[in-house]
Amino acid sequence: MPTILSYVAVQNGKPTRSSLEALSRAREVARARGADLAAAVLAPDAAAHADELGRYGAATVYAVSDPIFRSHLNTPVLAGLEAVIARAQPEAVVFPSTEGVKDVLGALAVRTAAAVLPDVARFEVAGDGAVEALRPVMAAKFLARVRAEGKPVLVSVRAGSYEASEAPAEARVEAVPFAFDEGSLRQTLREVVSSAAGAVDLSDARVVVAAGRGVKDAEGKRLVEELAGVLGAAIGASRAVVESGMFPATAQIGQTGKVVSPDLYVGVGISGAIQHVAGMANSRVIVAVNQNPDAPIFDVATYGIVGDLYKVLPPLIEAIKQRKGTS
Amino acid sequence: MKFCVCIKQVPDVTAPIQVRDGALVMDAGRVVLNAYDASAVEAALVLTEQHGGEVEVVLVGPERATETIRKALAMGAHRGTHLVVDEGTPLDSHAVSALLARHFEGAGCDVILTGKQAQDTDAGLAGGMLAERLGLPYATNAVGLALEGDTVVVTRQGDTGQEVIALPTPCLVTCSNDMNDPRIPNLRGVMQAKSKPLASERVAEVPAPRVRVLGYEPLPQRAPGVRLDGEPAEQAAEVVRRLAEEARVI
Numbered sequence: 243m244p245t246i247l248s249y250v251a252v253q254n255g256k257p258t259r260s261s262l263e264a265l266s267r268a269r270e271v272a273r274a275r276g277a278d279l280a281a282a283v284l285a286p287d288a289a290a291h292a293d294e295l296g297r298y299g300a301a302t303v304y305a306v307s308d309p310i311f312r313s314h315l316n317t318p319v320l321a322g323l324e325a326v327i328a329r330a331q332p333e334a335v336v337f338p339s340t341e342g343v344k345d346v347l348g349a350l351a352v353r354t355a356a357a358v359l360p361d362v363a364r365f366e367v368a369g370d371g372a373v374e375a376l377r378p379v380m381a382a383k384f385l386a387r388v389r390a391e392g393k394p395v396l397v398s399v400r401a402g403s404y405e406a407s408e409a410p411a412e413a414r415v416e417a418v419p420f421a422f423d424e425g426s427l428r429q430t431l432r433e434v435v436s437s438a439a440g441a442v443d444l445s446d447a448r449v450v451v452a453a454g455r456g457v458k459d460a461e462g463k464r465l466v467e468e469l470a471g472v473l474g475a476a477i478g479a480s481r482a483v484v485e486s487g488m489f490p491a492t493a494q495i496g497q498t499g500k501v502v503s504p505d506l507y508v509g510v511g512i513s514g515a516i517q518h519v520a521g522m523a524n525s526r527v528i529v530a531v532n533q534n535p536d537a538p539i540f541d542v543a544t545y546g547i548v549g550d551l552y553k554v555l556p557p558l559i560e561a562i563k564q565r566k567g568t569s
Numbered sequence: 570m571k572f573c574v575c576i577k578q579v580p581d582v583t584a585p586i587q588v589r590d591g592a593l594v595m596d597a598g599r600v601v602l603n604a605y606d607a608s609a610v611e612a613a614l615v616l617t618e619q620h621g622g623e624v625e626v627v628l629v630g631p632e633r634a635t636e637t638i639r640k641a642l643a644m645g646a647h648r649g650t651h652l653v654v655d656e657g658t659p660l661d662s663h664a665v666s667a668l669l670a671r672h673f674e675g676a677g678c679d680v681i682l683t684g685k686q687a688q689d690t691d692a693g694l695a696g697g698m699l700a701e702r703l704g705l706p707y708a709t710n711a712v713g714l715a716l717e718g719d720t721v722v723v724t725r726q727g728d729t730g731q732e733v734i735a736l737p738t739p740c741l742v743t744c745s746n747d748m749n750d751p752r753i754p755n756l757r758g759v760m761q762a763k764s765k766p767l768a769s770e771r772v773a774e775v776p777a778p779r780v781r782v783l784g785y786e787p788l789p790q791r792a793p794g795v796r797l798d799g800e801p802a803e804q805a806a807e808v809v810r811r812l813a814e815e816a817r818v819i
């Protein structure tokens with residue numbers, strides 16, 4: 243029976259939401275093709291995630307366990323994935339489009355002689371085993387319908403393109419022997435600078451409050467943080483305020499930054515340049531606060547508030563507190 | 570140190586673009602140096618200014634893409650190589666990286682830089698593919714780049730933070746535009762660029778792309794939204810009511 247393999251990225255000891263979305267889609271595709279669904283996990287204790295992946299329908303979990311996977315480094319991840327692909331011989335490998343995956347996808351394609359469709363919004367495995375997908379292009383102004391043939395075809399899926407849904411199966415763990423020779427590593431990880439300990443990956447957040455250049459000073463930043471606090475939101479940012487140093491690069495949403503697709507995105511003082519919208523247009527509900535009625539962000543906003551954020555945010559924060567009964 | 574920077578000419582994504590019969594229709598004259606590659610050129614220039622060395626730029630593209638090489642030369646790159654293909658030749662990251670790998674074989678680059686992705690297709694693959702083809706250690710999505718002797722120190726933007734990675738030379742790094750603000754060529758640079766060495770080599774055989782584009786379609790439109798008017802307190806109350814009762818997200 244053919245196999246569809248789904249790579250599961252683990253962060254802070256848990257599979258990421260985008261990984262579970264990719265796995266859920268891989269399950270639908272596998273079911274339609276009568277293929278087996280397998281998951282690949284690279285983690286210090288990879289087998290520990292098998293039960294959870296079984297809940298999403300993985301029949302086999304290829305577990306590559308090594309302490310080196312505690313932090314991301316491309317050489318060992320490539321070696322681990324190469325080993326799993328050699329063993330599983332999948333038709334297609336489905337990835338969440340995380341920065342960690344983007345770091346290895348091109349090299350992995352060359353190493354496994356695979357064809358690769360990166361960062362897709364939709365994909366299908368055709369009758370002949372080719373993968374057809376829709377990819378946002380031109381700063382996500384258009385979708386390209388693309389097709390790739392090969393064994394395997396690698397496909398990475400943008401966060402929020404599919405729902406994560408459970409369909410319990412009994413997962414069989416297959417431990418993949420992995421002896422990584424650290425002497426062969428031609429790279430050294432010196433340091434990992436996390437923006438906040440145990441911070442949620444923005445791409446996984448259900449609610450996002452994003453700040454732009456309209457947020458001009460410490461007072462504005464405090465208002466954004468307070469709004470995020472009452473909404474239980476992760477904080478995102480436009481390139482302008484990442485460049486100015488007010489927010490960390492990890493918070494950047496857009497073509498250079500991350501793709502987010504929360505249930506609720508609130509953009510504060512963001513104009514809505516195409517490169518920013520490329521990263522958030524797939525949010526379910528979009529609220530925009532901007533003093534310029536012609537700002538392009540209003541073209542994608544579900545609810546548009548034309549006004550000065552310094553005047554709008556304080557009553558907004560109060561109103562949310564009241565609604566949530568926390569004041 | 571010899572820096573070799575891969576640059577791509579891309580359509581200006583902010584220009585008017587339409588889809589007609591599944592094809593993208595735009596002004597073929599509106600092209601730019603890929604923004605991420607401009608940052609890669611800038612990074613190479615800064616490091617050679619600090620530590621000495623040379624910057625070569627390499628481009629795969631049709632005849633008219635020469636202007637993009639001149640742009641990089643005007644920024645300050647020392648020499649350029651143009652791997653010329655026919656106008657309209659289908660290329661993807663796979664094909665481009667194969668051509669670049671052939672070019673770099675024995676070229677003596679200490680550090681190869683690419684953009685993290687092409688601004689038009691956002692593929693983000695050619696850098697990693699090239700590194701693998703050449704057997705080089707690499708890092709992607711660099712937001713910082715420094716030299717410590719022969720060691721290249723990359724700060725890369727990862728999923729939840731930044732990773733500081735040391736690589737020996739030769740190596741390859743893909744660059745984010747968050748790394749720097751590329752210089753705008755001045756008149757002197759533009760004049761000097763005209764006499765800088767630019768080698769033009771016709772590509773005899775272009776590898777077949779592995780990704781086929783079947784067609785383009787417009788992005789599905791979002792349902793039109795509503796504007797909430799009034800005083801800030803009224804706007805706030807109304808949006809919260811709608812978020813709770815209509816959209817049910819709080």
Ligand SMILES: Cc1cc2nc3c(=O)[nH]c(=O)nc-3n(C[C@H](O)[C@H](O)[C@H](O)COP(=O)(O)OP(=O)(O)OC[C@H]3O[C@@H](n4cnc5c(N)ncnc54)[C@H](O)[C@@H]3O)c2cc1C
Nearest residue numbers: 454455456480481496497498499511513517518533534551
């Ligand atoms: C290759 C490339 C990649 C890029 N990638 C990204 C990316 O990933 N993410 C990204 O965000 N950008 C990206 N950009 C940059 C993008 O083009 C814009 O420059 C950027 O998004 C602008 O950020 P902004 O909306 O915060 O600033 P501005 O465009 O300056 O907008 C500020 C807005 O704030 C409003 N405002 C000002 N004061 C107030 C106030 N008191 N109250 C309410 N509103 C106020 C103004 O009306 C204005 O609309 C990229 C650009 C390129 C070329």
Ligand SMILES: Nc1ncnc2c1ncn2[C@@H]1O[C@H](COP(=O)(O)O)[C@@H](O)[C@H]1O
Nearest residue numbers: 575629662683684686687692693694695
């Ligand atoms: N035609 C090209 N010529 C030279 N370099 C290219 C070309 N296409 C892509 N590259 C390089 O590869 C990077 C990634 O491209 P891509 O995989 O197409 O997103 C770009 O930022 C360039 O540095």
